[in-house]
Amino acid sequence: MVIWLVGLSGSGKTTIGRSLYSRLKADNAATLFLDGDEVRALFSHDAQSSDYSLAGRRLSSERMHRLCGWLDSQGIDVVCCFISMFPDITALNRDCYSRFIEVFVDVPLDVLIKRDNKLLYKSVIDGDIDNVVGIDLPYEKPLSPDLIINNDFKQAEIPRYVDEIIALINATGEV
Numbered sequence: 001m002v003i004w005l006v007g008l009s010g011s012g013k014t015t016i017g018r019s020l021y022s023r024l025k026a027d028n029a030a031t032l033f034l035d036g037d038e039v040r041a042l043f044s045h046d047a048q049s050s051d052y053s054l055a056g057r058r059l060s061s062e063r064m065h066r067l068c069g070w071l072d073s074q075g076i077d078v079v080c081c082f083i084s085m086f087p088d089i090t091a092l093n094r095d096c097y098s099r100f101i102e103v104f105v106d107v108p109l110d111v112l113i114k115r116d117n118k119l120l121y122k123s124v125i126d127g128d129i130d131n132v133v134g135i136d137l138p139y140e141k142p143l144s145p146d147l148i149i150n151n152d153f154k155q156a157e158i159p160r161y162v163d164e165i166i167a168l169i170n171a172t173g174e175v
Contacts, residue, residue, distance in 0.1 A: 001077045001173075002068045002097045003165065006084035006142060007105035008134045009120055010112045012151040016105060017081035020162045024077060032071055036082040039064060052131040061089045065096075072097045083133050087143060099173055103165055104145035107153075109134050115153070146172075 003020065005013040014035050021033040040051070040060055051060075061084065068078050084090060093100045112134070113121040124132040133139045147168050149161050 001099035001101070001169070002072050002093065003077075003079050003101045003103065003169070004068075004084065004090070004093060005079070005081045005103045005105055006090075006145070007107065007151075008109065008112055008139060009083060009132070010115060010117060011105040011107040012153065013081040013105045016103075016149065016151070016158060016161050016165075017079050019158050020165055021079040023162055023166065024079065028077055030075055031077040031079065034064070034067065034078055034080045034082075036060070036064065039067065054131075054137060057083075057131075057133070057137070058086060061086050065089050065092060068093070069096050083139070084142070085133055085137070085139050087140070090142065101147070101165070101168060101172070102142060102145040103147045103149060103168075104142045105149050105151050106141070107151050 003017075005017045005020075007013050014037075017035070018033060021031060025031045043060075043063060061082070064080065064082050068080055071078050090102060093102075113125070116122055120129075120132060121135065123129045124135045130136050147164060149164065151157075151161070
């Protein structure tokens with residue numbers, strides 16, 4: 001099973017995903033956590049501006065798709081946190097994995113720009129960097145996610161978000 005948490009940078013995918021991973025791992029040791037930034041670093045695909053271009057992001061998405069598929073084929077459940085800006089790859093996920101659950105962590109762009117913990121959005125608005133999804137690279141909300149979480153960034157809500165994902169997993173099959 002692959003649980004694919006998607007959304008713009010800073011939306012809370014990783015925070016929610018790590019909490020979900022901890023809960024799932026307690027019941028199934030064969031559970032793995034993958035984060036887009038960490039996988040980019042693993043493949044040294046995060047050092048140059050071109051790594052974040054549309055083509056670079058496509059390569060990164062294809063890698064994540066294949067990595068999740070490889071793990072899934074070995075019976076490992078995967079919690080994957082990734083921007084996921086290519087609908088065709090999401091469609092492949094639905095067709096290729098033993099089970100696929102897409103969770104969209106939705107936060108309005110203006111809220112992300114206001115919060116901007118990594119100063120990513122400020123950097124692109126100031127002209128220091130480019131190739132930021134949602135600003136100068138297009139981002140379309142997922143067409144039909146299995147669950148939408150409207151993240152309000154209250155730490156106390158994370159267990160509720162995780163409960164919602166686990167309820168969806170249980171409703172669509174065994175964990």
